[in-house]
Structures are given as structure tokens and as C-alpha cells.
Amino acid sequence: MHRKLRICDYRPLMDQLKGASPPGPPVLFPSQGDANYLTLSLLGCIKSIESLCSRFLWNGNITSKAAEKVSWNVVCLPRSEGGLGLRNLSIWNKTLSLKLVWLLHTRSPQAEQLHIILCSVQPPSLSSVRDCYNWYVDDLYLDSFNTARTWESVRDRSSTVDWESVVWFGGHVPRHAFHMWVTHLDSLPTISRIAAWDHNVENSCLLCNAPDENRDHLFLRCRFSERLWKMIIRRLGYQPFLFHTWTSLIEWLRMKDYTCPQTLHKLAAHAVIYHLWLERNNHLHNAVFSSTDRIFKNIDRHIRNTILARRGRKKFHSLMCTGLRFS
Numbered sequence: 001m002h003r004k005l006r007i008c009d010y011r012p013l014m015d016q017l018k019g020a021s022p023p024g025p026p027v028l029f030p031s032q033g034d035a036n037y038l039t040l041s042l043l044g045c046i047k048s049i050e051s052l053c054s055r056f057l058w059n060g061n062i063t064s065k066a067a068e069k070v071s072w073n074v075v076c077l078p079r080s081e082g083g084l085g086l087r088n089l090s091i092w093n094k095t096l097s098l099k100l101v102w103l104l105h106t107r108s109p110q111a112e113q114l115h116i117i118l119c120s121v122q123p124p125s126l127s128s129v130r131d132c133y134n135w136y137v138d139d140l141y142l143d144s145f146n147t148a149r150t151w152e153s154v155r156d157r158s159s160t161v162d163w164e165s166v167v168w169f170g171g172h173v174p175r176h177a178f179h180m181w182v183t184h185l186d187s188l189p190t191i192s193r194i195a196a197w198d199h200n201v202e203n204s205c206l207l208c209n210a211p212d213e214n215r216d217h218l219f220l221r222c223r224f225s226e227r228l229w230k231m232i233i234r235r236l237g238y239q240p241f242l243f244h245t246w247t248s249l250i251e252w253l254r255m256k257d258y259t260c261p262q263t264l265h266k267l268a269a270h271a272v273i274y275h276l277w278l279e280r281n282n283h284l285h286n287a288v289f290s291s292t293d294r295i296f297k298n299i300d301r302h303i304r305n306t307i308l309a310r311r312g313r314k315k316f317h318s319l320m321c322t323g324l325r326f327s
């Protein structure tokens with residue numbers, strides 16, 4: 001009745017996902033009869049699919065091994081709890097399996113089929129009392145199965161974070177926001193982190209040669225970064241000032257004032273963090289160096305293009321005036 005799904009059972013599906021077999025209707029487990037699908041453990045198949053998703057997320061392709069910066073469990077948390085909001089397939093499978101149990105009792109055609117199979121199993125005890133079925137989620141009685149409530153009940157949970165709106169604000173640039181998310185979790189492979197695993201690596205900043213290239217130094221306290229921040233802060237209409245800790249940057253991004261809209265703060269900060277990391281990687285991998293003036297111009301142009309591309313939105317229409325005022 002029950003066994004683990006073998007690799008050969010789900011290989012046609014994996015081949016289709018990898019593009020190794022011609023496109024067409026999904027072919028699942030062609031060697032099995034329909035009824036047997038219900039009793040197979042899908043764990044191995046789901047893990048393989050999640051591995052492909054992880055590779056695509058971190059590498060942009062599914063051929064090379066994923067260099068995960070954030071664990072898949074965290075990635076699958078909702079944004080409000082610090083994740084990316086992707087769905088954990090194992091738990092989603094569990095949720096829908098529970099729906100199957102509900103369907104068993106409400107007699108859909110699929111449930112009839114499952115019922116026939118399960119009825120061939122010897123029950124643990126015989127009782128003359130008529131069965132009745134109720135569906136409870138977290139002690140709450142429901143008239144019928146509710147997938148959303150069940151998912152919320154069985155999924156992994158974490159504490160709600162207070163920085164969600166700093167990273168995932170309305171109108172964010174996806175590439176910049178994703179990078180900001182990884183940076184906020186302090187999961188970038190800075191020299192400081194690499195040196196903790198490999199003691200032969202010299203832990204010095206790739207932008208200014210100062211010791212200890214960690215997140216806060218690289219993006220906030222590095223001489224190179226400080227010059228760029230001063231230019232950006234002035235561009236936003238403030239007297240230049242600097243951030244000395246990551247916490248102070250996040251607090252500034254959550255703060256409202258009359259000088260500059262909060263959305264522009266966030267667009268600019270995301271762009272600075274993203275371009276500083278690009279510059280640092282260009283030093284490391286390509287031995288290519290850019291001046292702060294050049295990076296500032298790139299960021300400035302990028303912010304203008306972002307605002308113009310979103311000018312149809314109410315919030316960004318007002319940003320058109322503010323964003324272009326200081327040029």
C-alpha cells in the first residue's frame with residue numbers, strides 16, 4: 001500500500017523540469033496505476049524539485065550547484081517573518097494531503113477511489129458507532145476543508161520582523177530589494193565571513209584595504225562607501241551625514257521627514273548597497289575599478305529611470321518632482 005517513490009518513478013517529471021525532455025503535458029509516474037499514486041511518499045521528488053528551485057534562485061540556472069546564502073527554510077518564510085515568501089513544497093504537499101483526507105469523507109470521485117483502496121486494509125478496531133467527521137484547525141471548527149487556514153496551521157513559523165517594509169516597499173526594484181534582503185540578513189560572502197572558514201584568506205577590505213571587510217564596514221564605514229553616501233545624502237536634499245551601524249541605516253529608512261519622501265530614501269539606499277557590492281566584486285573578480293563619481297552617476301540615472309518607469313503610480317507621480325528637484 002505504501003512505499004517511497006523511487007527516483008525512476010519521478011525521473012520523467014525531473015527531465016521535463018530540466019528541459020531534458022520535449023515540452024508537452026506533464027508526465028508523472030508513467031509506470032504506476034492512478035490509484036497507487038495516493039499511497040506513494042513524494043518526499044524525494046519534492047526535495048529534488050526544491051533543490052532545482054534553490055539553484056535557480058541563487059545561480060539563475062539549474063545546472064550548477066547552488067551557493068545558498070540563506071537557508072531554504074528561511075527563504076520559505078513569509079516576508080513578514082523575514083523570508084522571501086516562497087512556498088515550502090513539502091509542507092504544501094502535507095496541506096493538500098490533508099485535503100485529500102477531507103475529500104475522502106465528502107465522496108468526490110477521487111475520494112471514492114482512495115476509499116476503495118483503504119477499505120481493503122484491516123481496520124485497527126471494529127465499532128458499531130456511526131462515524132462522524134469534523135474538520136478543526138487550531139481548535140476552530142470549520143464546515144469544510146480550508147486550504148489557506150490549514151497551510152497557515154502546518155507551515156514553519158518565525159517571529160514577525162519590523163524591517164519588512166524597508167526591503168519590500170511598494171515600487172521596489174526587485175534585483176536591489178533581493179540584494180538588500182540578503183545584506184540585511186548579513187549573508188553576503190564578505191571577506192570577513194570567508195576568513196572565518198579559511199584562515200589563509202587575508203581579511204582586508206577590497207575597496208580601501210582597511211582590516212576586516214564585514215558588512216557594516218563595506219557598506220557604511222569604508223572610506224570609499226562614505227564618499228558615495230555623502231554624495232547620495234546631499235542629492236536627497238540633506239546636509240551630508242554618515243551611518244555608523246546597520247541599525248542606524250535601517251532606522252533612517254523607517255523614518256519620515258519633510259525633506260525627502262521615504263520611498264526615495266529606500267530606492268537610493270537599495271541602489272547604493274547594490275552598486276557598492278558590484279564595485280567590490282569588480283575589484284575582486286575583474287580587477288576593474290570605478291570612481292565614486294561614476295557610481296554616483298549610475299545610481300542617479302537608475303533612480304530617475306525607476307521613477308519614470310513607475311510614474312503612473314500615485315506615489316511615484318509625486319516623486320517625479322522631488323526626485324528631479326536636486327539635479
Ligand SMILES: [Zn+2]
Nearest residue numbers: 205207208222
Ligand atoms: Zn573599506
